[in-house]
Each structure stands twice: as structure tokens, then as C-alpha cells.
Amino acid sequence: MKVSINGLHKAFESRIRLGIMSALAVNDELEFNALKEYLDVTDGNLASHIKALEKEKFIDVEKSFIGKKPNTRYFMTKAGKKAFEAHLAILEKLIKSQK
């Protein structure tokens, strides 16, 4: 795992990646377009962040067809859930220690 000095995972340094993880934490799965709406980013930008999270195996993809239209849905993996929870716990600790 790529972890920076304060214990926070590097994959979560980007706000967009953190946003993707937050949305997937409370939804079983989300379509590409739904994520795009929530984050208000371009296709290319979102795709690159999704790719990074996929590479870490934090999220996974399920591709299917609805009629003739391709449908891409993303969901959080177990590893992703664990990493996200750990990230939250560290954030909390860091905020407390600074007070």
C-alpha cells in the first residue's frame, strides 16, 4: 500500500477519488453517469480517477447491456471498504490530535 507519512492512503488524496469512494460507500452500485452528476466532472477526468481506484482494487466494475446501450456500474470492493474506513478513522484521529 502506498501510504504517506501521516498514515493516509495516497489514493484518497484527490477530492474526486474521495468523492467516488464516499458515494459508493452508501450505494450498492452506481452508474458512471450518476457518479458524473454527483461529482460534476468531465468524462475523461472521472474515468482517470476511476481507473486509479480500480488499479488499487478499491472499486470494481460490472458491465452489462440494457437493450443495446452499454451500462457500466461501479461498486466498492471489500478491500476498498476497509481502506475507506481506515481513512476515516485516521482523519478523525488527526483532527482530534490537532485540537
Added chain:
Amino acid sequence: MKPEQDYTRDIAEIRSMMERSSKFLSLAGWAGVMAGIYALAGAFAAWWMGYPLMDFVHADYGHTLGIDFLWNVFLVAIIVLVLAVGTAIWLSARKARKRNEKLWTSTSRQLLGSMAVPLITGGLFLLILFYHDFFFFWIPGAMVFYGLALYNAGRFTYKEIKALGYIQIILGLLSAASPRYGLICWAIGFGVMHIVYGIYIHNKYER
């Protein structure tokens, strides 16, 4: 090391994203208040046109009251529905704009989807009742199915909406058990309770 503000902002953004992606919070409290006012006005109009209040024998009042009267009541109900839905969409669009959010998102689609099945079933059921001349079950039918829709919707918006659903279901069942209190149950459920919940949501979430 990032400064403290950054971490607090991270947490705030995580929270906001979790909320936005799972609940539709642009639903305006005032929409409830307005819907309640329309419903009360509609109930008053129905009463003024001669809708029996409490003291009628429920058997075949379609014949007692006449088909013209029933069409008028039907028309009032449709006007109330269109006004209430129209106002809700308009006020929610305005609130979404203020919150810098979109109205038509995956969450609002889920919200509408959760209401669609009970509402469409209910609508068809009411048409079937009309066809069979079972007029005195209009109000119970409308209230029970609307209550079920709200109960479902509670998962995708303010949790209080679920409780409002329970109230509509209970009042609907009461008015089915005792149809002579139909208009009263309607005025309390669709009228007064919408206003109460609208004000409550406005005070709790919009100030």
C-alpha cells in the same frame, strides 16, 4: 502535513457526498405546505358542492348525489393533484439551484421510482373503483396508496416522510372502515398533515 482545516473539510465533503448520493434533499418544505393548502381548498370545494360530511348512508351514494356531482369532485381532485405536483417540482427546482445541485439526478430518479409502483397501482385501482361505481372507496384508496408511496420514498429523502406515509395509511384505513368520515380524513391527512410536515421540514432542514 495538511493543516487541520483540510481534514475537517475532507470529512465535511465525505459526509455531504454520502448524503447527496443517497438522499434527495432538495425537496422543499414549502411544497408540503402548499400541497396541504390546495388539498384543504379542494376538500372545502367538494363540501361546498354538497359532498356529504359524516352523515350519509354509504351505500350507493353515487346515485343519491348524481354523476355530475361526482365528475365535479373528480375534476377538483385532478386540479389539486396537478397544482400540488407542479408546485413541488417548481419549489424543489428552486431549492436545488440554491444548493448548487441538480434536480434530475440518480437520487431523484430513485425517489420517483420508489413512488411509481404504489402510485400507478393506486391510480389504476381508483379508475377501476370508478368503473364499478364504488365511489365511497375513492378517498381510502387514494390515501392508502399515497401513504405506501411516501413510506417507500422515506428511504430516498428526509426520513420524516416515512412517518407521514404511516399517517396517510392509517387515516386511509380508518376512512375505509368508516366511509362517512372520508372527507374529514382527507382534510386531516392530505391537508393538515402536509402543512404540519412541510413546516417541520422547513424549520428542521431549511433554516
